[in-house]
Amino acid sequence: MHIPDNFLSTPVWLTLDGVAAPAVLWVSRRARKELDEARIPLLGVLGAFVFAAQMVNFPVGVGTSAHLLGGALLTAILGPAPAALAMTAIIATQAFVFQDGGVLALGANVFNMALAGVLAAWLPLRLFAGRRSVGLFLAGFFSVMMSAGLALAELTFSGIQMPSKLLALSVGLFAVGAIVEGTITLAVARAIERLNPRWTGAPVHQGSRVWAGITFAAVLVVVLGLFAASSAPDGVMRIGQWADLHARPVLAAPMADYSLPLGPLWLRRSAAALLGLCLVGGSAAAASYFLLRRRSS
Amino acid sequence: MHHVVVEQWSRRHSFVHQRDARAKLLVALALLAALATSPASPVTAVPFALLVAVGIVAARLPLVSMLKKAAVVLPFSMLFGAVEWVAGQPLAGAALLVKSYISALTVLLLVASTPQPALLRGMESLGAPRLLVLMAQTLYRYLFVISEQAQHMRLAAVCRQGSAHRSQRRAFHAAAGALAILFARSYVRAEGIHRAMAARGFAGEFHSLRPPRFTRMDAVFAGVGSAVAVLAHLLVSHA
Structure with a gap:
């Protein structure tokens, strides 16, 4: 899932670098506030632990083996902001020292795995605080689905054309990988808790439950949308064409006299995609906000 | 390596x-x-x-x-x-x-x-957050130490069990247990590192001779x- 350089088109990597840099600054400030000074070496050493843990093979199925990716486990141990920072350090080290993932694509990889991946892991931990096993499994599952789905979407945006069958196959493989990550995360976290329950007691309980629910709904929409898009690309394309046909006159009408230069094609497309994501996320957020408020009141 | x-x-x-x-x-x-x-x-x-x-x-x-x-x-x-x-x-x-x-x-x-x-x-000095740089430095410093520990543990496990005569399920749980032990050792090591750093007057940044x-x-x-x-x-x- 580490995207090397030259796979993403310039607008995509530039935008994601621009998004990831301030986000990492914010995460780092937050982590500094949350952590006492004694835990600073711990973050680095646990980053090294995740590196080493990736070398331990877990048998899954006939003759195949998998390894832990670690984002969800770090989140359960450290809490969201320190875990995101530790993942950033891991990804940067992989890019510079091992040429695993690009340097220009560092923003994209950090965004996929350290920011969105850790967020997707933290939400189920927060929501299923009472049922820890469910939370741990879902944390592993959604962190992988989120990172892999975003990486796939970015590659597609960059104009890498994939036959629809291959796309469906890779989403299927991601789902299997996500289930494996969830199972391994659960097993390892349980084993660590047996050694010392204090070690996995990250402060995942803070923060508003309502907002966690809303964001989790948005994550669900993205992941389900990925399945829908891969199983029926033609249908999604048709919806896109329909929306384009019907939306363009409405959007263009007020600007017809001004002949506004809307910019090159990639800008229009990215803007449309961003707008679509905001719309979907917004409606999911609004719906779950009302649902959750009704339930909690 | x-x-x-x-x-x-x-x-x-x-x-x-x-x-x-x-x-x-x-x-x-x-x-x-x-x-x-x-x-x-x-x-x-x-x-x-x-x-x-x-x-x-x-x-x-x-x-x-x-x-x-x-x-x-x-x-x-x-x-x-x-x-x-x-x-x-x-x-x-x-x-x-x-x-x-x-x-x-x-x-x-x-x-x-x-x-x-x-x-x-x-x-x-080009603007990366200090906490991140500190972490990356610690990570790099202990990467090979902990990786080697993991390899030694794997070798020891192979020596003890011979070839795999166990069910998949038990092998899976054995791997999870090994990772938990590796985690415990890393955790204890980090505590030791912090005590040693504090004893040498560490106050939030690494200094360089040059x-x-x-x-x-x-x-x-x-x-x-x-x-x-x-x-x-x-x-x-x-x-």
């Missing part, structure tokens, strides 16, 4: 090794960006390949070993190159393969000519290097 060689290379002496980490970072970024924004054709990569080759020779690094080490990107690139080829764009697929390889080689040249602490210090100096030569190197990267980009874009 894989990286020990690069670590040794980074401590050699040459014109490239002597340059300030910030200057090298800037030139490497300029090269990567110039290559990434040039047209998608395998011919595009030729001037950049020549530039990186000149850099490797100037840094007195072994060319063949470097070429082999950068090949780690090839499996991933070949997969996507094949996807592009199947999709009817063989030229774009070839460009992807060649360009990602040259990019990996550029980054390898940067880390093989700059010791890790100097590189991280350079990044910090503070980095950005000399006039570094400025010239950064300027000329970036200009050459831009020229190479213009050359392949208009040819």
Whole structure:
């Protein structure tokens, strides 16, 4: 899932670098506030632990083996902001020292795995605080689905054309990988808790439950949308064409006299995609906000 | 281990090794960006390949070993190159393969000519958050210690159980248990590290015996290097 350089088109990597840099600054400030000074070496050493843990093979199925990716486990141990920072350090080290993932694509990889991946892991931990096993499994599952789905979407945006069958196959493989990550995360976290329950007691309980629910709904929409898009690309394309046909006159009408230069094609497309994501996320957020408020009141 | 060689290379002496980490970072970024924004054709990569080759020779690094080490990107690139080829764009697929390889080689040249602490210090003075740099430094310092511990544990486990005569389920739980033990050892080690650092008066940052100096030569190197990267980009874009 580490995207090397030259796979993403310039607008995509530039935008994601621009998004990831301030986000990492914010995460780092937050982590500094949350952590006492004694835990600073711990973050680095646990980053090294995740590196080493990736070398331990877990048998899954006939003759195949998998390894832990670690984002969800770090989140359960450290809490969201320190875990995101530790993942950033891991990804940067992989890019510079091992040429695993690009340097220009560092923003994209950090965004996929350290920011969105850790967020997707933290939400189920927060929501299923009472049922820890469910939370741990879902944390592993959604962190992988989120990172892999975003990486796939970015590659597609960059104009890498994939036959629809291959796309469906890779989403299927991601789902299997996500289930494996969830199972391994659960097993390892349980084993660590047996050694010392204090070690996995990250402060995942803070923060508003309502907002966690809303964001989790948005994550669900993205992941389900990925399945829908891969199983029926033609249908999604048709919806896109329909929306384009019907939306363009409405959007263009007020600007017809001004002949506004809307910019090159990639800008229009990215803007449309961003707008679509905001719309979907917004409606999911609004719906779950009302649902959750009704339930909690 | 894989990286020990690069670590040794980074401590050699040459014109490239002597340059300030910030200057090298800037030139490497300029090269990567110039290559990434040039047209998608395998011919595009030729001037950049020549530039990186000149850099490797100037840094007195072994060319063949470097070429082999950068090949780690090839499996991933070949997969996507094949996807592009199947999709009817063989030229774009070839460009992807060649360009990602040259990019990996550029980054390898940067880390093989700059010791890790100097590189991280350079990044910090270019604006990377201090906590992140501290963590990356600790991570790098203990990466090989903990990886080796993991390998020893695996060897010990293999010695004890002989070959695998166990069910998948039990093998899975054994691996989870081994990781938990590795975690416990890392955790205890981190506590020890913190006590040792506190005893030596650690107050939130690492100090260096030789503070980095950005000399006039570094400025010239950064300027000329970036200009050459831009020229190479213009050359392949208009040819």
